[in-house]
Amino acid sequence: MTSEAKEAYERTPLPGWPHKELLYDTIDNGRIAIMTINRPERMNSSDPEMGKRWFDAWTNFAADDNCWAAIVTGAGDRAFSAGQDLKIRNEREAAAGEGNAPAETATRVPYPVLPLGPRLNCWKPTIAAINGFAIAGGWSVAQNTTFRIAAEHAEMNIAEARWNQGAGFVAWLPRLIGIPHALEVCLMADRRLSAQRAYEVGFVNKVVKKEDLMDEAVDWARTMINMAPRALRNFHQMAYECWGRSIPEAQAFASALEYNLRGMNDSKEGPKAFAEKRKAQFTNT
Secondary structure, X not given: OOHHHHOOOOOEEOOOOOOOOEEEEEEOOOOEEEXXXXXXXXXXXXXXXXXXXXXXXXXXXXXXXXXXXXXXEEOOOOEEEOOEOHHHHHHHHHHHHOOOOOHHHHHOOOOOOOOHHHHHOOOOOEEEEEOOEEEOHHHHHXXXXXXXXXXXXOEEEOOHHHHOOOOHHHHHHHHHHXXXXXXXXXXXXXOOEEHHHHHHOOOOOEEEOHHHHHHHHHHHHHHHHOOOHHHHHHHHHHHHHOOOOOHHHHHHHHHHHHHHHOOOHHHHHHHHHHHOOOOOOOOOO
């Protein structure tokens, strides 16, 4: 962890943000968003309206040109997210069986099964600060971010096979951790991976002490917002969209993508800062 990570940071709530169960704050003059799943009394599980909250959060992040990175975490230190609140689901399905289906069910927004980049064409880096249990849909939220940092006590798994539920996000999990490890997580659904095991299989990038988790996540975010944002997002996009292409096709895609760096002020600022032995001041222009 760099000394920069230890600098104090004050969260500023996003003006007009309507959701209490998913908080949206920013730090560092709006450069970094921090989204906090805020249902600690229910292990930060997701009620039927959580999909709409995530849609609002991610579309806001994608559209905010001033915000260059995001951190996702859970309130408290017991759970990042325990996934879908099956108690609420059971109650609503029972009510639906009696002809009393809640009206809001029709407007529910499903969870994304793709990471943010392919879904919204937003290649800004995102970090999951996994502060406890990341189960089922909680695993999915973490999986959809660019990086995952876990507290030592965190445990995670994909538990859907225990309850005969679907998990479409598993479709691309083998790309992250390989088929054998993906099946280990899915088919042994009553066993949870420790943070260390999640690191060993390649799902988690780093494991830290509980008290260091947010500082570490902020450090990673601050490191990336000091990079040239267009170049950084290009690398992010290449990593996903060149997967499965032949080498010539991947090289052609990368060459075409990097054409967007030409003529940028940042493309002049980088070499100039290097020559002047100073930190570059990028503006994404």
